[in-house]
Amino acid sequence: MADFRRARGVYVLYNDINVYYVGLATSQRGIGGRLHDHLNDEHWAGWNRFSWFAFDGPDDDTVLDSDGVVRVVQTYTSVQLDAPVLIRDLEALLLAVTKPMGNISSTNFSEAKEWLQVATKTPKLKTFDDLREKLAVD
Structure with missing residues (x-):
């Protein structure tokens, strides 16, 4: 298990229907700080x-804390980018977030x-009827 609160990156907020907000976390407070905001x-x-x-992510030689959690630290100040790799990674990010129906293959x-989030409680299942008012469908 890893604690990514201090990691820098891109985050996506979702409502019941779709993407609500996309943001960057670049400060020392990381993604956890932006979510708290x-x-x-x-x-x-x-x-x-x-x-x-x-x-940012845990290094291969990172030692677990006494509670069994790896603390993610910000590990770089600058990165040299390869344009074709950056473009493919941007496409992969957009596909992961939007999951478009027209894309058969994925980048x-x-x-x-990949790190999976663990829920602290079972999410409430919502049906289309539950969301009808938000969708403004009659």
């Missing part, structure tokens, strides 16, 4: 889940590792 700003009621794409990130 959005719990207390004008966006607090607009989202109920999120995903993130971090540029993979060049050097990404």
